[in-house]
Amino acid sequence: MQTFVEPDYLPALPELFLAGASVTLLMAGVFIGDRSTRLMTWLACVAMAIAFVMVLALPDERTTTFFGLFVVDGFAAFMKCLVLVGAAVTLIVGIGYVKREGMNRFEFPVLIVFATLGMLLMISANDLIALYVGLELQSLSLYIVAAFRRDSLRSTEAGLKYFVLGAISSGLLLYGCSMVYGFTGTTQFEGIAEALVTTVPGNVAAETGVLIGLVFIAAALAFKVSAVPFHMWTPDVYEGAPTPVTAFFAAAPKVAAMALLLRVFLGPFHELAGQWDQIVIFVSVASMGLGAFAAIGQKNIKRLMAYSSIGHVGYALVGLAAGTPEGIRGVIVYMAIYMVMTLGGFACILAMRQRGQMVEEISDLSGLSKTNPALALALAIFMFSMAGIPPLAGFFGKLYVFLAAVDEGLYGLAIFGVLASVVGAYYYIRIVKVMYFDQPTEGFDRPVGLELSAVLAGTGIITLFFFAYPGPILAGAEAAAAALVP
């Protein structure tokens, strides 16, 4: 009889803490009731902050625990920090909305914490099963929050769509995982990587089988990062979900899914780089193109942000297509900057209220530079930054991924990418045009709220002055990339 060996809990401390915290919050919420939502939200943020500190405090070298299911390294630490910041900030910007718009239920922050926990597990997954469990914990929580305004038709529709399509993608993922398991005989990432070098080559059936499995896994992950051609859910879900939830979708889960994508492609499937490279290049080109062109006709700003996020994923994937440590560094820097810009952009959208009602049309922004100059300035900074105009942060994101692409000789991809960014610039500056060149309408309700102002100021300053002090993010990303691609 085998004896139970105690795993080393220490590397998973942030996750364990967050799991405990979420259960505690849930219990407390049940006893106190919905009036505790505000308190719960702040407590959830505090829990994430503590988890953040724990992530930072853990040693950086690569350690696995739970019998190889769970891995902690520099890459995981950096991505977890991003996810925790993204999740906490979206909770904070949502406070006002949650209170006003009938979402005042204590489950909301608790579900966000659960989703965040899922994301942390995804990032640290070192096994196909762990990957799946983390992904599902995240997804199931997200399905619920997407439909959180259950009286709103649009919100429930968004939740349902997301659920159905998400379930399909989970199915694809499981199918791919089982193929890979079947032909390599293991679910552990190291084992798969080893099998791809030792047993699989030369065996035509196994080669094909693993390849098909890889394609299915790639499709499922592309769905999670909303890359073309698996992006269809994005505009509808972004538009339908309550705005704080959309902000959350656009920030933390994207970063987590991208981290997972990087880990899976560069870890177990590193041997097949020649195969997945083609997939990544296609997905990247298609996402950049669609993100650039499809957003032009949008009238709803949340839909526009959805297409914009599709485009941004395309740019980030340019770095993965290069596959070098510089490329991975580019992806990480891009995702970090993308998250800051997105959080800021959604904070602006959350400030779009007229006479107590949320508005979402781009035309509602008319003349904002006169009615609310500070908000207009912030949104203009984010838009120019997303368009990649220097000296704003978005430019540096693009700089690093394209640098890696040019270095690897992917000239076609780089040229297509920069030209797509020009097309994309059109719709970003169109928003600036609406705010600055058009005549004002009635303007938005004021004040926008302390939390929103703080987040707007913070993200705006980071976006504007990134160039002056890029050191910490660049160095962090470099270390993270080095941990992933030695």
Next chain:
Amino acid sequence: MTDWPILSTVTFLPLVGVFFILLIRGEEKQVAANSRHLALWTSVVTFALSLVLVADFDTTTAEFQFVEFVPWLPEHNIAYHLGVDGISIFFLILTTFLIPICILASWEAIGTRVREFMIAFLVMETLIVGVFCSLDFVMFYIFFEGQLIPMFLIIGIWGGARRVYSAFKFFLYTLVGSVLFLLAILFMYLDAGTTDIPTLLVHEFAPAVQTWLWLALFASFAVKLPMWPFHTWLPDAHVEAPTAGSVILAGILLKMGGYGFLRFSLPMLPDASEFFVPFVYSLSVVAIIYTSLVALMQQDMKKLIAYSSVAHMGIVTIGIFTFTGQGIEGGIIQMLSHGIVSAALFLCVGVVYDRTHTREIADYGGLVHRMPIYAFVLMVFTLAAIGLPGTSGFVGEFMVLVGAFQSNTWVASLALTGVILGAAYMLWLYRRVIFGELTKENLKSITDLNWREVGIFAPLVSLALVLGLYPEPFLDVLHVSVENLIAQTRGAADLPVADVPERVPVPTLAALN
């Protein structure tokens, strides 16, 4: 030389002004008045400081001077690296000189959102000065492309009726060129391992690569300059921009294209530059003749001047690509002269536009009866634009043509027809606006230049004449740097340096008589 970082001071002083303008509180009128004064004084002080550069400038060396070097992204070899040489210092001074004039010209013309306008202009100044003294490619690019944001806002917020269309066209056109330029920068960085411009100037790129890099750089500079057929954004942007916006566009922004060719294309990619000479010549000749003919047909004063700018820039590109001392120096002088003259012409249009709110040539006539000073000022600049000996326009055009004759007689002859056409459209414009009977009702009460406007034009008139009558001090500063540039270009392109002809002394009025 002291250790004081004077280039950084000149570059970022306008931003200090922006900071103080942001602090202004009070009623709208008060805010507007204070921002005007603050912006003016900031730009005047910046100009004064930039004159210190001229005073301390050493004309005997082609090395970069006033160099500042601070590592910025050390792991990438990207640094905060500033410096000027005999070529860039002129553009720098032109910038700091024109900005106060722009601000003065907008004193009354801009009545709405004055604070934002002044901020946009000062930010522009920082970015433009940054372009001309950057010695690092990434920094250069950031300054170069960052200008899109304030310029987009200047055209779009304070522009004319079709301002939105023009602003978008300007933004997107320029951006397309710039992003290809960025890829070229990345490639050069990966090839040479640094983005340091002085290092790249002596780095040799493989000839096959040069062609592609040259085309990518050309995409950006040809749009910016603009060269035919990439010029179509220019008439739109010029016409719709507020007067000060047109001035800065024509006076400085266009010059960045020429500066780019001089600083990067020629010395860094000499083989490709040599290879593309016929291509550049063809485009330039077409630009000179075609846009001159188009200018003849314009009904709108600003549009006419905009098209004439394209023609003048054609002469500049011919001069640059002759690879001769006269040609390149002539091209630079032509750019400076155009920076003064076209800026002044746009200001002249602005003067009457402020009074009558029309730019149609047909709406004017007989202004000489009511506005004699204005008629004189416009005459000086019309003649300077034509290139009459004794004005700045002549020196540049003449030197370019001398250079061009040595390299290709046909090109020189065809370029000369442009000079003749230039005289035709400018004189015709002058006749229609200034001479004739004063019949239009709304012109009967038009007033001549006020003191502010005289103050704007006085330095411009004197500069146009000084540059025309006695260009020697300017050429002295240029000379060593241009020779160095030619040596770099020719040396690398395996052309015998002895090919460079002896420099013909530049004719001044005295010599002509």
